[in-house]
Amino acid sequence: MKKFLIGLVIGILLVPIGFYLYCRSGHAPVATASAPMPLERFFAKTALHATIHREAPKNVPFPATADNLFGGVMVYRQNCAFCHSLPNQQPSPAARGMFPKPPALFSQRGMVTDDPAGVTYWKVKNGIRLTGMPGFGKSLSNLQMWQVSLLLKHANQLPATVAAALSALPASPKPAGGNKTKKKA
Numbered sequence: 406m407k408k409f410l411i412g413l414v415i416g417i418l419l420v421p422i423g424f425y426l427y428c429r430s431g432h433a434p435v436a437t438a439s440a441p442m443p444l445e446r447f448f449a450k451t452a453l454h455a456t457i458h459r460e461a462p463k464n465v466p467f468p469a470t471a472d473n474l475f476g477g478v479m480v481y482r483q484n485c486a487f488c489h490s491l492p493n494q495q496p497s498p499a500a501r502g503m504f505p506k507p508p509a510l511f512s513q514r515g516m517v518t519d520d521p522a523g524v525t526y527w528k529v530k531n532g533i534r535l536t537g538m539p540g541f542g543k544s545l546s547n548l549q550m551w552q553v554s555l556l557l558k559h560a561n562q563l564p565a566t567v568a569a570a571l572s573a574l575p576a577s578p579k580p581a582g583g584n585k586t587k588k589k590a
């Protein structure tokens with residue numbers, strides 16, 4: 406019994422010690438281009454999924470009217486296209502160098518039309534920890550966050566005018582705050 410307990414304690418201790426040595430070894434994947442760390446995928450997918458589906462609002466407080474979808478286009482072009490790209494465009498320069506990669510939310514593969522709008526709203530509001538996905542709860546209004554969530558929910562069935570506004574040139578995604586680049590004196 407005693408031997409068993411000692412074995413058990415050593416066994417339990419080996420896990421954190423092993424993980425510590427692994428991190429200290431200089432071989433852990435920390436660059437964006439590296440493969441995921443052990444357990445990273447599990448944590449990123451399973452824990453995230455469970456939390457979001459528990460916390461995401463079930464009711465959508467705004468309807469997907471053309472007005473709200475247009476509002477979503479404004480929000481998307483200013484805050485999201487920088488990473489998630491616009492329809493029929495190459496991945497943005499930022500998207501190419503990120504891990505995990507931001508999905509192109511208007512491509513067949515990257516669309517989140519299957520997700521309830523409340524789930525997308527949760528991600529927009531809170532962000533996704535340990536990825537590049539920012540939380541916009543402090544910078545966008547509640548209405549704006551719902552508008553962009555509705556836009557993504559209906560990404561595959563947008564009214565033609567909304568789709569045109571989304572893809573309209575010049576495709577110049579700017580960070581929130583717009584055009585306020587100061588000229589050097």
Ligand code: HEC
Pocket residue numbers: 449480481484485486487488489499503504505506507508515517525528529533536537538539541553554557
């Ligand atoms: C700085 C880059 C960046 C910006 C800006 C950004 N995102 Fe993201 N976003 C990401 C990354 C990276 C992921 C992938 C996270 C992951 O793999 O778990 C992501 C994931 C998402 C997802 C989940 C996709 C899925 O397949 O489940 C949604 C929805 C999303 N972003 C919406 C938005 C919206 C809406 C905006 C603008 C309000 C935005 N993002 C702005 C980087 C960004």
